[in-house]
Amino acid sequence: MRLAMSVASMIMAPTPARADPISAAVLAFLGTQTATALALAVTTFLLTTAASLVLGLVAGALFGPKNNAQDRQASVAQMTIGENPREGILGEVGTGGSLADAFNDGGTDGTDYETLVIDVGDHRCHSLTGFYVGDVYVAFTGSGIVPGYNNQLEVYWLEGTEDQVMPACVTSFGGWDADSNLAGCAVVVVRYKADKPDAKNPIWTAGRPNFLWVVKGKLCYQPRKDSSIGGSGAHRWDDPSTWEWTDNLIDCRYNWVRGIYACDRIDQPGMLLVGRGLSAIEAPPERIFAYANTCDEAVALKAGGTEKRYRCNLVVRANEDYIATEEMFAAACAGVIIQVQGGVEVEPGAARSVVAEITDADFVVGESLTFNPFRTDTQRVNTVVPRYVEPTQRWVDHAAPLRRVLADLAEDGGPREETLTLTAVTSGTQAQRCGEIRRRLARLERSATVVLGPRFSHLEEGDWIAWTSVRHLKGERVVFRVSSYNLAESWRNTLAIEEISASCYSWTAAVDELVPGAVAEQQTPPVRAAPSGSDWALAGATLTSAGGSIPAIVFTGASGNAYAEQIVFEYRLDGGTDADWIDTGLATPSVTRREVTSVSPGADYEGAVSYVIGGTPTDRLVLGPVTAGDLGAPGASRGAYRLTGQSVDYPLTSNDTTITISTFSGLLDDGSTITFPAGSIGSLTGSTNYGVFWSISGSSYSVEADPALTSLANPDLVFLGWMVTSTGGTFPTAPTPPGGFGGNGTRPKNEFA
Numbered sequence: 001m002r003l004a005m006s007v008a009s010m011i012m013a014p015t016p017a018r019a020d021p022i023s024a025a026v027l028a029f030l031g032t033q034t035a036t037a038l039a040l041a042v043t044t045f046l047l048t049t050a051a052s053l054v055l056g057l058v059a060g061a062l063f064g065p066k067n068n069a070q071d072r073q074a075s076v077a078q079m080t081i082g083e084n085p086r087e088g089i090l091g092e093v094g095t096g097g098s099l100a101d102a103f104n105d106g107g108t109d110g111t112d113y114e115t116l117v118i119d120v121g122d123h124r125c126h127s128l129t130g131f132y133v134g135d136v137y138v139a140f141t142g143s144g145i146v147p148g149y150n151n152q153l154e155v156y157w158l159e160g161t162e163d164q165v166m167p168a169c170v171t172s173f174g175g176w177d178a179d180s181n182l183a184g185c186a187v188v189v190v191r192y193k194a195d196k197p198d199a200k201n202p203i204w205t206a207g208r209p210n211f212l213w214v215v216k217g218k219l220c221y222q223p224r225k226d227s228s229i230g231g232s233g234a235h236r237w238d239d240p241s242t243w244e245w246t247d248n249l250i251d252c253r254y255n256w257v258r259g260i261y262a263c264d265r266i267d268q269p270g271m272l273l274v275g276r277g278l279s280a281i282e283a284p285p286e287r288i289f290a291y292a293n294t295c296d297e298a299v300a301l302k303a304g305g306t307e308k309r310y311r312c313n314l315v316v317r318a319n320e321d322y323i324a325t326e327e328m329f330a331a332a333c334a335g336v337i338i339q340v341q342g343g344v345e346v347e348p349g350a351a352r353s354v355v356a357e358i359t360d361a362d363f364v365v366g367e368s369l370t371f372n373p374f375r376t377d378t379q380r381v382n383t384v385v386p387r388y389v390e391p392t393q394r395w396v397d398h399a400a401p402l403r404r405v406l407a408d409l410a411e412d413g414g415p416r417e418e419t420l421t422l423t424a425v426t427s428g429t430q431a432q433r434c435g436e437i438r439r440r441l442a443r444l445e446r447s448a449t450v451v452l453g454p455r456f457s458h459l460e461e462g463d464w465i466a467w468t469s470v471r472h473l474k475g476e477r478v479v480f481r482v483s484s485y486n487l488a489e490s491w492r493n494t495l496a497i498e499e500i501s502a503s504c505y506s507w508t509a510a511v512d513e514l515v516p517g518a519v520a521e522q523q524t525p526p527v528r529a530a531p532s533g534s535d536w537a538l539a540g541a542t543l544t545s546a547g548g549s550i551p552a553i554v555f556t557g558a559s560g561n562a563y564a565e566q567i568v569f570e571y572r573l574d575g576g577t578d579a580d581w582i583d584t585g586l587a588t589p590s591v592t593r594r595e596v597t598s599v600s601p602g603a604d605y606e607g608a609v610s611y612v613i614g615g616t617p618t619d620r621l622v623l624g625p626v627t628a629g630d631l632g633a634p635g636a637s638r639g640a641y642r643l644t645g646q647s648v649d650y651p652l653t654s655n656d657t658t659i660t661i662s663t664f665s666g667l668l669d670d671g672s673t674i675t676f677p678a679g680s681i682g683s684l685t686g687s688t689n690y691g692v693f694w695s696i697s698g699s700s701y702s703v704e705a706d707p708a709l710t711s712l713a714n715p716d717l718v719f720l721g722w723m724v725t726s727t728g729g730t731f732p733t734a735p736t737p738p739g740g741f742g743g744n745g746t747r748p749k750n751e752f753a
Contacts, residue, residue, distance in 0.1 A: 069421040073389055073397040076315050077212055079118060085320075086273040088260040089121040089186075089217025091247035091313035092129065092426070094395030097213055100182060105173035106193070115169055115191040117182075118213070122273050123260050124160035125186035126216035126245035131155065132394055133209050143167070152193040152203050160186035162263045184263035188213050212394060219243040220255045223285035224292055231289070237280065240264035249312035249424070250292040253329045253346055256316055257283045274318045283343060294348045295333060301429060302513040309433075310334075310348050313389070314424035332424035334437040334505075336483075338461040347462050349437050351502035351563060354479060356456060356465045357588070357687075360472075364492055367451035371472045374445045381442035382408035383417040386435030388425040400431040401514040403439045418442070428516055436512060437504055444499035446478065454491035461485060464500060466588075477566055477588060502563040503613050530619040531609050535560040538607040542629025543597065544639040544713040551601040551628040555594040555609065561618075564611035569594045574604035574625035581608060581620075595707060599628040640693060640717040641668045651676070652723045656686040659723050661701060668718060676720070689724045693717040 079096035089095070097118035106112035130139045133153070138146060143156040156167040162183045169191050170176045190211060195202035221243050225233030235242045237258070246252065259277035261268065269277065276283075298306040310333035316325055323337075326346060330337050334349030363369055383404040390398035409415055420438050425431050448467075452459070459465065461482055468477040480497035487493050507513075536557035542549045555569055567587045572580040584596055589611075599605055604627050608620040648664035660680045667673055676694055679701045684690065691708030694701055696716050703723075704711040711717055 069387060069423050070397040072423065073395070077395050079116075079211070086122045086260075086318040088123055088256070088274040088316045089125060089215055089314075090220075090252035090256065090316060091311060091424075092214065092216045093313050093315055094132075094212050094214050094389075094391065095120050095315060096211070097188060100187070101170075101174060101176075103174045105169075111194070113169075113173075113191055113193050114208075115174060115189065116211075117166075117170060117174070118188045118190065118211075119182060119185045120188055120213050120215050121160065121186040121217055122262070123184065123186065123218055124240075124264060126219060127159070128155075128157040128188065129214040129216055131188075131214060132212040134206060135394060137214075149192075150203050152195075153209075154189075154191040156189040156191075158182070158187040158189070160184055186215065186217075214391075214395075216245055218245070218252075218255060218260065220246050220251050221258070221285075222246055222248070222251045222292075223254065224251075224289055226285065229286055237285070238266065240266065247311040247313060248292055248308070249295045249310045249329060249333050250288050250346070250348065251295075252312040252314070253326075254283065254285065254288050254292075256325065256329075260316075274316055276322060284341075287340065287343070287345065291345065291348055294350050297350075299429075299433070299507060300509045302509040307427060307429060309350075309430075311427060311430060312424045313426040328423045331420065331422055331434065332430075334434040336462065340460065340462070349434075349505055351505045352462075352464045354464045354466045356459060356463070357468070358450075358452065358456070358465060359468050360470065362452055362456070364451045364453055367492070367494075368449075369451070370449040372445075372447045373472075375442075380412055380416045381418045381439070382412050383415045384420050384435045384439045384442070385417060386420045386422055386431040386438075388422040388428065388431035390428065391426050395426075398428075400428050400435060401516060403432070403435040405439075408443065429513055432513060433507055436507070440504040441500070444501060444504070446473075446480075447496070447498040448472070448480070449494065449496050452493045452495065454493075456495075457487055457491045457493050459485060459493055459495060465495075465497065467497075475586075477586070479565060501565070501615070506563065531611055531621040532560050533621065536609045536621060536623060538623035538626050540605075540626040540628050541595070543595065543707070544709065549630060550597050551599050551603075551630060552595050552597045553599055553605050553607060553624075553626055553628055554596070555607055555623075556592065557609075558592050559589045559611065561611050561613070563613050564589045565615075566612040567591060568608075568610045568612065568617055569596070570608040570610075570620070571596055571599070571605050572608075574606055576606070586612070593707070601628055601630050603628050639713045639715060640711060640719045641670065641696075641715075642719050643667065643721075644669050652692055652721055654723050654725050656725055657684050658682040659684065659690060659692060659703060659725065661692070661720070666718070666720075674718065684725050686725050689722055692720045692723055694720060 077094055077096050079099055081099045084098045087095075087098070097120040099116060100119050101117040102115065104111045104114050128140045130137055132138070133149075138148075140155065140157065144154060145151055146153040146155055154169070156169075158164045158166070158181075164181050164183065164187075165178075166176055166181050166187075167189055170189060171178065188211075192204070192209060195204050219240070221237050221240075222231075222233075222235050223229060224231045225235040225244075226237070227233060228236065235244075256275040257278050258280075259266070259272045259275040262271040262273055265271040295308060295310040297309040299309050300306055312329065312332055314328060314332075326337050326344070329335075330346045333346065335347050336349075338345055338347050383402060385402055386400040387397055388400055389395055404415070418438070420435050422431050422434055425434065459482055461484060463482045464479055465482065466477050466479050467473065468475070479500050479502075481500040482495050483498050484496040485493055536555055539554050539556070541552045541554045543552045553571060559567060567589060569584045569587060570581040571584065572582060582598075584594060587594060596607075604625040606622055606624040607626075608622050610617045610620045612618075643666045645667035646664055647666070648662055651662045651664040653660050653662075658680055661676065661678060663676065663678045665673060665675045674694070674696075681692075681701055681703050684703065685705075689706040690703040691706065691711055692701065692703055693708075693711050693714075694717065696718065698716075702711070702717075706722070712719060
């Protein structure tokens with residue numbers, strides 16, 4: 001009895017972490033009970049747990065932070081006693097709760113019944129879904145006697161309102177007065193009757209029952225349902241009566257960021273219990289609309305039906321570091337923690353659009369550039385073990401199917417395993433998606449630190465940019481994500497970037513989703529279908545050039561695949577084999593026209609288009625055959641004149657919106673000479689290739705966007721050259737001219753196709 005009493009005095013002492021209202025209620029309870037009643041309560045409940053509690057204290061694991069996810073989840077599912085941090089429930093969880101009171105009553109000795117008052121959440125909750133009695137799940141249908149237990153089990157649910165009323169068994173036998181109601185805390189009261197010693201069919205065959213409570217937690221403010229800030233609905237942050245339950249990960253996180261307050265008193269900072277307690281200025285609600293929409297996207301399941309992409313079911317605690325909680329949110333949505341406009345957000349894992357195209361010419365000269373083509377040995381990962389909370393296994397930490405590809409193990413010389421902890425995930429298929437995304441991202445190795453000029457000062461964390469580099473990427477266009485940035489007073493933006501690909505986030509349930517217990521040894525890659533026939537068309541053409549004409553075949557259309565990283569155009573003579581395809585080079589996904597002039601006039605050709613996704617080309621879309629156009633010589637219906645010589649090497653310059661022409665003299669292809677005056681053409685579209693022309697009759701300059709076929713066919717115009725509207729670029733060094741053209745002249749390269 002002395003041991004039990006010492007444990008009782010230790011674990012029931014009120015503490016600052018839970019001094020009100022729970023500790024106050026327990027303290028009041030202890031102060032109003034007789035020594036005999038306390039001894040009975042200790043004898044019937046505390047004595048049976050004293051040994052395990054003492055052992056837990058000796059091990060240093062009962063009251064201190066848990067060392068890993070398994071320990072943390074075990075502590076969530078186990079009823080705790082004594083000093084505990086404030087807890088909030090986001091989504092739906094299985095929890096043991098925290099004991100607020102325990103007492104016995106009934107029978108000759110007052111020990112027939114045992115009643116437990118359990119705090120399951122320090123805020124208003126949506127509902128009690130059900131509970132486990134041992135390993136048996138029971139759906140909760142309402143407060144009172146639970147069917148199937150011979151009238152020996154009663155369960156009462158209090159959702160956590162400020163004026164909630166305790167059941168009669170607490171006020172009649174527990175010594176609680178009408179004002180002691182654990183206001184603002186969601187509470188379960190469970191009352192069970194012991195079996196008689198001679199019962200032929202005992203209810204509690206395993207001894208004293210243990211319970212696990214499945215609770216739908218916090219009613220959350222959802223900004224997308226707030227019409228006052230651009231959403232649609234009646235939700236308002238300052239009116240908790242408008243809030244609703246949700247398991248949308250971003251909505252749940254936002255409520256944690258704003259804070260969980262005692263009795264929903266959000267206008268009283270001192271009532272903050274759990275979370276960061278930020279204001280709407282520090283955490284603008286409008287900023288999460290797109291992220292929350294991503295989480296609500298429907299993802300197909302292999303067995304049929306769908307589920308939301310990223311859900312959250314998590315117990316959040318007041319004693320855990322903010323960054324640790326943020327990492328739980330980020331892991332559950334295969335996302336990243338980013339700094340946005342002075343704040344912090346979790347960006348869910350999903351494909352994004354590229355917001356900037358850069359080349360080596362965009363880097364600030366004189367600033368350092370670091371490029372890493374490979375990860376270090378310690379950073380390499382080829383096997384991911386996702387661990388999540390499995391509701392069907394009584395809400396324990398559980399392993400999802402292993403994610404790996406055998407070819408990666410062979411390349412790395414063995415397994416490089418990483419455990420992905422998904423504390424907020426209770427869906428095995430969601431855990432699989434997060435695990436596969438992590439594995440795919442780990443196989444993208446290239447990273448760099450670069451410095452860009454003021455034109456790229458808008459780039460920040462989370463942005464996707466495309467970098468085309470001959471020096472570092474062998475001419476490839478590779479997409480990177482900005483992992484950090486530093487904008488200097490000079491508006492030079494230093495970016496840390498790491499390789500990313502939209503294909504990392506693709507998911508085909510029939511292929512990628514595995515049966516629980518299986519191992520993703522060698523996933524069959526998703527079917528890489530050819531581009532849609534509606535995306536592209538092929539036609540034969542005759543292009544006007546230098547007063548004559550050249551044969552061509554022309555691809556026109558647009559990419560219909562949001563994941564396309566590059567486009568491959570090929571052609572061959574009609575009737576050729578796969579070995580006969582001729583590659584015309586890679587194009588960006590934004591291209592809408594590709595002209596091929598290296599064809600024979602009047603010959604029949606087939607064309608092919610394929611997309612590069614995740615570094616691998618799709619199947620070809622084969623077009624045609626079509627007949628190439630004619631080759632013609634200059635005649636009466638000649639096109640624009642072209643320059644065969646000029647007094648200034650580079651008379652054309654540009655910025656983002658204007659092309660400027662310097663004064664120079666030019667020799668035309670008919671032998672005549674024209675002196676061209678200085679001029680400029682403004683209000684142009686940036687990053688666009690223009691043909692620049694001089695009107696002989698009008699003595700004025702004009703431009704036409706590539707391919708400029710109309711102007712090239714006009715015999716009243718002189719074609720001066722191509723010019724892209726851009727502030728970047730430098731003049732190339734001209735080679736030493738050979739003899740000819742006067743012995744010391746150079747002939748400019750003029751392209752017409």
